[in-house]
Amino acid sequence: MIWEIDDGTSVVEGLDAHGRPDPAYAASLGLLPARTGSRVLASLLEWAVAVLVALPALIVLTPVLVDSASGGFDVDAFFARGDLVWVIVAVAVSQVLTLAYVIVQLVLHGRKGVTLGKAVCGIRSVNVRTLERPKFWRGAVVRYLLAYASLIVPVIGPVLVIALSPLFDIERRGRGWLDLAAGTWFVDVRRGLNPYDQKRMRIARKSVKISEHEEKAPLPSLATPIDRDAPAEYVPSARLSGGVIGAHRSQTPAEKTDAQAPGLMVATVPPSLATGAPPVFPVAPAAAPAPAVPSPAPPASVPSAAVVSPPQAPAAPAPAAVSDAAAPAPSAPASVARAEVGDGIRAVLVLDSGARVEVRGTTLFGRSPAAAAGEGEAQLIPVPDETRSVSKTHVAVMPARRGVFVVDRASTNGSAIIRDGAETPLVAGHPAELRTGDTVRFGDRTMRVEQA
Incomplete structure (x- = not known):
């Protein structure tokens, strides 16, 4: 163990090379x-x-x-x-x-x-x-x-x-x-x-x-974006049950148009598979009866074509041959229900000045906040601070699937979460989950988290 002994000598700042006040x-x-x-x-x-x-x-x-x-x-x-x-x-x-x-x-x-x-x-x-x-x-x-x-x-x-x-x-x-x-x-x-x-x-x-910390653009994330054209963003709660970082890719308008075109089969995931219930597959509606055509009677050993529900049949039945003009396209089942990040108000932040900020997407707080390269569109909230304890872009509040998270953007004076009277400092670049009633301290300013 190395012991450091203070000799009691104080360093006077602001003196020139000759020891005179500058x-x-x-x-x-x-x-x-x-x-x-x-x-x-x-x-x-x-x-x-x-x-x-x-x-x-x-x-x-x-x-x-x-x-x-x-x-x-x-x-x-x-x-x-x-x-x-x-x-x-x-x-x-x-x-x-x-x-x-x-x-x-x-x-x-x-x-x-x-x-x-x-x-x-x-x-x-x-x-x-x-x-x-x-x-x-x-x-x-x-x-x-x-x-x-x-x-x-x-x-x-x-x-x-x-x-x-x-x-x-x-x-x-x-x-x-x-x-x-x-x-x-x-x-x-x-x-x-x-x-x-x-x-x-x-x-x-x-x-x-100490010179003010220069904010650098964050490194590109390896997380899978939610949408195809969405910027890469690390969402700690967006892990699937298989352990893969990311989320399902939503359909683009072109894909939705193709899915609605007749005669095209679009593979979808039945909702029952996402909830763990027994699978229930959609049954195509019965076609209109064709005009009677005299034909020889089928053999007794071959049953007539009929639609059998999957729970009642051990194997999937062969699809009936129906012409494209006579049989309508099957209706696509509802997709798996999930909460889209940014839909609606996710939380309300009340600054110590009394101003209320609605969090709908990524929200940046600072003296002169600016989105970094590749961060996409963000809500910029300038916070005036005469003491300059708040950095230009101090913290970012990001809604995720399971709640709202706050990230310290490598600020000079740091940030912390005050919960139940205990203050927990934030590590720069590491998101922390916010709860209703928490208080976020960034520099000398604070803001309280309220439920939307």
């Missing part, structure tokens, strides 16, 4: 950089909320700061004010609210890549290398420390660091100085892919990493 890889996934206007609007909203939280302290301390700047501030007079308690309470409340606001912003940015302003503008922050959530200390704490440090130079500092620095990005990804220091990148989730949607992100990475 913008083309992110673009192929569907990630779009956030616009500069949206980023500036998000920052303004966050600063506006911060000012609103600190408003009580600003209202109380603004006169004190103005007196201190003009040189008229008196410490004794300040502490002798009658509303000193309310001043202290207002400043304390503002400080507590501001601290809670900053902590919430840091936690949300570090774990979810979103803050109050970014959530309103449809922006998410990701690690520029892994395209996952940013690291807490570098992606959130360092970023906010640098943002607050820019306030040392009022107005000019925040405008230059936050608003104008993304314009100098050589990669044209809208990364400013704060992003370079924090290793983050802002993406627009309204126009592009949301990197925190794990399912869609996994499908996008898989689509970029």
Whole structure:
């Protein structure tokens, strides 16, 4: 037994030969950089909320700061004010609210890549290398420390660091100085892919990493077609009692015309032979009596010609000599009863979108289904799928003699049958029988089987 030990090293996808993040890889996934206007609007909203939280302290301390700047501030007079308690309470409340606001912003940015302003503008922050959530200390704490440090130079500092620095990005990804220091990148989730949607992100990475499977034409089947001009098709239930794959060949219109022509004998199979009952052969109707012609009486040992039923005679009687003009052609017995594939509705499939599909013949499901060479006419059912989990031609539903079968057409994400709560994956190219109440999963879509 060979043991494989995971050394814990994770492979980061989307890096170039120098280990730097490749913008083309992110673009192929569907990630779009956030616009500069949206980023500036998000920052303004966050600063506006911060000012609103600190408003009580600003209202109380603004006169004190103005007196201190003009040189008229008196410490004794300040502490002798009658509303000193309310001043202290207002400043304390503002400080507590501001601290809670900053902590919430840091936690949300570090774990979810979103803050109050970014959530309103449809922006998410990701690690520029892994395209996952940013690291807490570098992606959130360092970023906010640098943002607050820019306030040392009022107005000019925040405008230059936050608003104008993304314009100098050589990669044209809208990364400013704060992003370079924090290793983050802002993406627009309204126009592009949301990197925190794990399912869609996994499908996008898989689509970029693995090329879509090219559907090839199936090999010709050795099964005997039902009709003479029907395309070859493997029907697992079409085995005769003798073990031969195939079915009886139905009569063509030319053969039916020949069978109806007078004077031609067509060999048919009596229905009694198919059911196992004692054979009963058809009896030709008696001819009209001919005019009396005087003839010598036959010998007593030779009986007159008579029609004897096969069950009453041990051997088949010799056919009576009747002229073609006098004797009508015997009526052909009914052929063996069998169900023709495609006659009527065999089943009804209900998609998860609510659409109902009637299965009368071979039915193909996929994003852009197409019949393969030699498959003949088929009902094409396009299934829209934004996640691209459904292949172009994903599954085929084919009615057979004993029921309805489903075949996976070598799809990328596979198919399965859900029956009684248990899911059974389908092997590509191998048909599986469907029952009423089954659910067929193909990619991320499903359809339920109902009886016609």
